[in-house]
Amino acid sequence: MIQFLIHLFLMTMNILFMSMNHPMSLGLILFLQTLILAILSSIINPWYSYMLFLIFIGGLLVLFIYVISLASNEIFSINFKLLSLIYLMLMLILLYSFYLDFFFFSNFLNQDSQIFNINMKMNEFNFSLIKLYNFPTNFLSITMMLYLLFTLIASIKISCVSKGPLRQMFN
Template identity: 45%
Template sequence: MKKMLIIASILVSMMFMQINHPLAMGLILLMQTVIMCLISGLMVQTFWFSYVLFLIFLGGMLVLFIYVTSLASNEMFNLSTKMMMTSMVLTTFMTTMMMSMPQNNMDLTNQEMIMNNENILLLMKLYNGSSSLITILLASYLFLTLIAVVKITNISKGPLRQMY
């Protein structure tokens, strides 16, 4: 599964270099983010870090999407046949390479049990008694920062595109 996601990441990165429309670049960047979050979730065996990473990237993508649509709202979006053919050839090439690779015969159950125990210990260290004060302080600081940003923002100069 990890091999397929890494190959998909490489293909999406190659497609990103051939695209010139800003909205298509944003879509490719979102696909790359989802793939990277899946890879990091599979490597650590807990997906909480991947969820946080995805939400941060999604917030940044929202700002990027609003900015791009205000600048390039009337450009036409068309698909390049050259890019589609290149991606299809690369996909079949990478898939055949992946199928021809030998598989590891390691005992995965013992390895998975060790990783699960390590992850449980890491989560217990994050929320134990001595570090719970730091976690509560960080959440309070972020909440107060959110309130300050909302109060400082000028409502009349908020959106980039004026609503009529």
């Protein structure tokens, strides 16, 4: 049931994402979606969800700096009619799903067996993380790390720090 509510919240966030036009609100929605997906994937394996969260947050920080340098003076406004319509749709979908789920309590009581199955899956996924850095795939990991290092060095060399921010100042 909790997974259903998380999926419902993610769908609502997708609708909100399509209706926003300010870069800061888009970044906030991306952050919330990343956080929710990390929580949802932590049921299966916490390490993958932790890595996913850190990678997405790193990318969002880069996007945040880029947006700050390009569009720093835009006015942020919230459309309350659209927001109330989306929340009304969310509540109607939630009530409709409770109405359709006649066996809600039996599913709720069977969650103990599902938790046992999830624990068994977690033991299987822990071995897959070890395989990532062992002999056949360690060259791929080292190549990816070196590629990221060279990309970082190239982007530092390309950007001229002495010329100021990325946006142009017109006098």
